[in-house]
Amino acid sequence: MASINIKLNDQKIAQLQAICKEFNNDKGELINVLHKAQHLFGYLPAEVQEVIAKELNTSVAHVYGVVSFYSFFTMTPKGEYPISICMGTACYVRGAEKVLDEFKRILKVKVGETTGDGKFSLSCLRCVGACGLAPVVMVGEKVYGRVAPDGVKDILDEYLKQ
Amino acid sequence: MATFKMHLLVCGGTGCRASESENLFHNLRTGIIQKGLENDVQVLTTGCFGFCEKGPIVKVLPDNTFYTMVKPEDAGEIIEEHIIKGRKVQRLLYVNPLTSEKVEDSKHMGFYRKQLRIALRNCGFIDPENIDEYIARDGYAALGTCLTEMTPEQVIELMKKSGLRGRGGGGFPTGLKWEITRASKADQKYVVCNADEGDPGAFMDRSILEGDPHSVIEAMAICGYCIEATKGLVYIRAEYPLAIERLKIAIKQAREYGLLGKDILGTGFDFDIELRYGAGAFVCGEETALIHSMEGFRGEPTVKPPFPSVSGYNGKPTNVNNVETFANVPVIINRGAEWFASIGTEKSKGTKVFALAGKINNVGLIEVPMGITLREVIYEIGGGIKEGKKFKAVQTGGPSGGCLTEKHLDTPIDYDNLIAAGSMMGSGGMIVMDEDDCMVSIAKFYLDFTVEESCGKCAPCRIGNKRLNEILEKICKGEGSMEDIALLRNLSNVVKDTSLCGLGQTSPNPVLSTLDNFYDEYLAHVNERKCPSGQCKALLQYWIEPENCVGCTACARNCPVNAIAGERKGVHIIDQATCIKCGACMEKCKFNAVFIK
Ligand SMILES: Cc1cc2nc3c(=O)[nH]c(=O)nc-3n(C[C@H](O)[C@H](O)[C@H](O)COP(=O)(O)O)c2cc1C
Ligand code: SF4
Numbered sequence: 001m002a003s004i005n006i007k008l009n010d011q012k013i014a015q016l017q018a019i020c021k022e023f024n025n026d027k028g029e030l031i032n033v034l035h036k037a038q039h040l041f042g043y044l045p046a047e048v049q050e051v052i053a054k055e056l057n058t059s060v061a062h063v064y065g066v067v068s069f070y071s072f073f074t075m076t077p078k079g080e081y082p083i084s085i086c087m088g089t090a091c092y093v094r095g096a097e098k099v100l101d102e103f104k105r106i107l108k109v110k111v112g113e114t115t116g117d118g119k120f121s122l123s124c125l126r127c128v129g130a131c132g133l134a135p136v137v138m139v140g141e142k143v144y145g146r147v148a149p150d151g152v153k154d155i156l157d158e159y160l161k162q
Numbered sequence: 163m164a165t166f167k168m169h170l171l172v173c174g175g176t177g178c179r180a181s182e183s184e185n186l187f188h189n190l191r192t193g194i195i196q197k198g199l200e201n202d203v204q205v206l207t208t209g210c211f212g213f214c215e216k217g218p219i220v221k222v223l224p225d226n227t228f229y230t231m232v233k234p235e236d237a238g239e240i241i242e243e244h245i246i247k248g249r250k251v252q253r254l255l256y257v258n259p260l261t262s263e264k265v266e267d268s269k270h271m272g273f274y275r276k277q278l279r280i281a282l283r284n285c286g287f288i289d290p291e292n293i294d295e296y297i298a299r300d301g302y303a304a305l306g307t308c309l310t311e312m313t314p315e316q317v318i319e320l321m322k323k324s325g326l327r328g329r330g331g332g333g334f335p336t337g338l339k340w341e342i343t344r345a346s347k348a349d350q351k352y353v354v355c356n357a358d359e360g361d362p363g364a365f366m367d368r369s370i371l372e373g374d375p376h377s378v379i380e381a382m383a384i385c386g387y388c389i390e391a392t393k394g395l396v397y398i399r400a401e402y403p404l405a406i407e408r409l410k411i412a413i414k415q416a417r418e419y420g421l422l423g424k425d426i427l428g429t430g431f432d433f434d435i436e437l438r439y440g441a442g443a444f445v446c447g448e449e450t451a452l453i454h455s456m457e458g459f460r461g462e463p464t465v466k467p468p469f470p471s472v473s474g475y476n477g478k479p480t481n482v483n484n485v486e487t488f489a490n491v492p493v494i495i496n497r498g499a500e501w502f503a504s505i506g507t508e509k510s511k512g513t514k515v516f517a518l519a520g521k522i523n524n525v526g527l528i529e530v531p532m533g534i535t536l537r538e539v540i541y542e543i544g545g546g547i548k549e550g551k552k553f554k555a556v557q558t559g560g561p562s563g564g565c566l567t568e569k570h571l572d573t574p575i576d577y578d579n580l581i582a583a584g585s586m587m588g589s590g591g592m593i594v595m596d597e598d599d600c601m602v603s604i605a606k607f608y609l610d611f612t613v614e615e616s617c618g619k620c621a622p623c624r625i626g627n628k629r630l631n632e633i634l635e636k637i638c639k640g641e642g643s644m645e646d647i648a649l650l651r652n653l654s655n656v657v658k659d660t661s662l663c664g665l666g667q668t669s670p671n672p673v674l675s676t677l678d679n680f681y682d683e684y685l686a687h688v689n690e691r692k693c694p695s696g697q698c699k700a701l702l703q704y705w706i707e708p709e710n711c712v713g714c715t716a717c718a719r720n721c722p723v724n725a726i727a728g729e730r731k732g733v734h735i736i737d738q739a740t741c742i743k744c745g746a747c748m749e750k751c752k753f754n755a756v757f758i759k
């Protein structure tokens with residue numbers, strides 16, 4: 001079910017089990033458990049889902065069904081600097097698509113992909129609530145407002161230097 | 163706010179934080195302490211002032227000075243000049259774009275004059291992380307009144323008389339919903355606050371939770387008292403970290419003050435609130451889907467009835483209300499049903515918060531009485547269209563809504579009028595579009611959204627919307643026919659009539675409404691293979707007018723794919739095969755030499 005195989009070491013498994021326990025191993029809390037697990041691992045590979053299914057006493061199919069339903073959960077690791085372009089309506093009418101095109105062109109990746117060197121990943125999100133600054137781009141937690149296509153390179157350079 | 167002589171309010175909303183308002187706050191605070199003024203001047207972070215376009219905002223009380231676009235390094239000057247010497251920092255004052263005059267008192271700003279703030283009454287006035295400030299502005303008085311002086315029936319009667327209707331989109335009368343949930347007998351019932359705010363481009367609920375979380379908590383407790391529930395749940399988007407944080411702080415403080423938990427105010431009433439997180443699915447805003455999501459399942463809707471008021475979370479009666487709906491409740495109790503019912507139109511009482519965005523001068527959060535016209539909102543509050551362009555349409559109701567045009571500018575805004583005009587109130591997104599926006603592309607934009615967000619449970623929505631989207635794509639590429647337009651309308655109606663939940667039942671609205679109001683644009687795409695607003699890439703080419711080109715090389719230097727050839731001081735030419743139609747050359751040309759064909 002996933003292309004990436006990681007082997008979980010005992011310590012990670014113990015951490016996962018602790019998370020499940022925090023929520024009383026209640027399968028009604030699955031989404032909360034997944035949020036915490038994704039926070040811990042950065043993404044939710046198959047192995048993690050298997051452990052969670054076992055701990056919450058439910059099927060892997062149920063866990064996978066939930067993970068694949070919600071766009072917040074991902075089964076592939078993000079880049080070192082995850083880039084999100086706001087595609088909310090306010091940003092769209094102020095030219096977010098052109099900004100996205102420029103990111104795609106420079107990074108040579110599609111939405112949902114990560115660059116070969118693992119540095120950047122590209123995704124879209126809907127309204128960060130800073131519509132006054134549209135179009136908005138987020139790199140990690142940092143918000144960039146009023147981004148024009150010709151400002152894209154400057155943003156990327158900031159991270160390439162690091 | 164007892165002993166301070168002056169207050170410096172710094173906006174801590176998401177928009178202003180993105181432009182360094184946290185550092186600004188820090189600089190003001192340390193500056194005030196350095197000058198030894200900390201007992202006279204209070205510096206505090208508040209929720210959103212609504213005027214996001216010109217953030218970060220600093221407001222000075224009591225003189226109502228409104229500073230815009232303040233940078234962290236401006237802190238020293240504000241303290242030195244304004245606080246100490248009493249001279250307003252002129253260069254930071256808001257300038258009225260129409261008269262170019264500096265506005266000394268925010269009461270005179272067009273943006274605020276027409277507004278009436280009920281749900282947002284505390285946003286921008288209090289520190290959302292301090293319960294005492296909420297209490298100082300009558301906070302939790304309504305809860306006290308309900309618990310000690312009124313029976314649940316009386317509270318429900320009052321809510322019914324006020325005429326408050328749900329602000330989450332549907333507009334169902336809130337008092338009636340409470341009454342139905344109260345009438346459902348069960349050993350456990352739940353109060354749920356819908357804070358999923360999925361409409362892209364809307365941020366009302368988020369601003370309320372960030373700016374005044376206690377008003378929602380208080381109202382949930384009142385609702386719990388009315389319907390006999392002891393548990394409340396807030397379903398909030400995981401994408402709203404700041405709102406989550408503030409809500410957590412508020413819940414903790416309310417518990418410490420005995421306003422949540424066991425035996426509230428010594429009345430024997432128990433009520434507590436927990437948070438549940440969404441995970442990025444628009445359909446989870448629909449109440450049955452939301453409940454399934456809270457139970458740990460995929461957020462797929464189920465057929466109503468049974469309504470959540472009868473069978474909801476864990477099969478128990480559940481009262482679901484929107485954030486803004488809740489935020490209105492305490493004021494209604496404090497000031498009375500008659501007062502609230504005196505505001506608004508015959509069937510829509512009170513106010514509505516809108517997130518005004520798009521091609522408008524004053525992007526931001528506004529709260530207006532129901533019945534205000536679109537013209538007042540756009541030209542008086544919104545300050546008109548950006549760059550003096552021509553108004554084309556306003557989209558309300560997000561992906562479920564439609565467009566309002568020139569001819570609707572003087573229609574009073576309320577639930578029923580918007581529906582009659584082919585749109586809907588929705589949760590409050592209001593996106594303004596100008597002459598440069600292609601309405602076929604806008605319809606496609608919303609359909610892209612729906613296709614991605616459809617849960618896939620029922621065929622009309624899953625397959626029908628996909629088909630609609632494909633047809634729109636064809637039209638945008640200039641490959642559409644008249645049959646396609648007829649099919650669009652037909653299929654839209656089928657999807658509307660046969661989908662299971664509100665998402666599918668409303669998703670074709672953007673298509674139908676643009677077909678009704680902008681049929682000419684569809685015809686131009688199909689018959690002339692042209693996009694009148696020059697947005698559909700496949701239908702346009704960039705050319706340079708040799709007459710106007712002075713050979714400044716600005717276009718060639720800015721073209722990301724080097725598609726432009728030409729010598730300095732010579733006429734430039736765009737190679738159509740290489741051009742990716744990004745429009746950079748047109749933006750950079752100062753001589754209007756680049757045009758779209
Ligand atoms: C597709 C869809 C999305 C919805 N999204 C939201 C939302 O984001 N926030 C909200 O409060 N209500 C949303 N609703 C409406 C809810 O189902 C529900 O009617 C509302 O929360 C009830 O609260 P109210 O009566 O206070 O408005 C949505 C409905 C549908 C069909
Ligand atoms: S209408 Fe769409 S979102 Fe609603 S149940 Fe059907 S497929 Fe799911």
Ligand code: FES
Binds near residue numbers: 088126127364
């Ligand atoms: S639409 Fe992009 S921040 Fe709101």
